[in-house]
Amino acid sequence: MTTLIWIAVALLLIGIYLSWTAGRLDRLHTRIDAAKAALDAQLLRRASVAQELGTAGVLDPASSIVLYQAAHAARQAEEEQREVAESELSQALRAVFSEVAQAEAVREAPGGEESMTELTAAVRRVPMARRFHNDSVRAARAVRRHRVVRYFRLAGHAPFPLAVEMDDEPPAVLADRTGN
Numbered sequence: 001m002t003t004l005i006w007i008a009v010a011l012l013l014i015g016i017y018l019s020w021t022a023g024r025l026d027r028l029h030t031r032i033d034a035a036k037a038a039l040d041a042q043l044l045r046r047a048s049v050a051q052e053l054g055t056a057g058v059l060d061p062a063s064s065i066v067l068y069q070a071a072h073a074a075r076q077a078e079e080e081q082r083e084v085a086e087s088e089l090s091q092a093l094r095a096v097f098s099e100v101a102q103a104e105a106v107r108e109a110p111g112g113e114e115s116m117t118e119l120t121a122a123v124r125r126v127p128m129a130r131r132f133h134n135d136s137v138r139a140a141r142a143v144r145r146h147r148v149v150r151y152f153r154l155a156g157h158a159p160f161p162l163a164v165e166m167d168d169e170p171p172a173v174l175a176d177r178t179g180n
Helices: 002-055 061-076 079-096 100-108 112-144 147-151 172-178
Strands: none
Touching: 002 061, 002 079, 002 112, 002 147, 061 079, 100 112, 100 172, 112 147, 112 172
């Protein structure tokens, strides 16, 4: 009789552990979804500000075209091509704002200071949002690698989380204004 009680207690403890692990994994997947939504919002904000700046007429024509096309491509990119398009937008921003004179010219234009402040904030938040997302992915992957999670299929049908790898380095002119 005592053996049955110990077996029941052991099974109960194993069940509690499995339930706790499944709940933890579910919370990590929820955190990934929230981080992905935040990253998407920051990427959209950066592309919108860049596109607006490209059409404002405060940049030289070549810079306007480069910035507008990269921002438009980033906003319209399909999910499979999103990282490439966002990396190209980062490269376009660095090319357009490679010199302090270009940023100062934009700031001197009517409404330019507000546009540059908004762009600076947007390019600063993208790497932070991506880092937060990738940290969440790393935590979920660590839990999903455990044998218990795999053997008991505690992840269910949730897709394996993927990190976002893209070039999000801000232009030096804008990074200096953010205090980085």
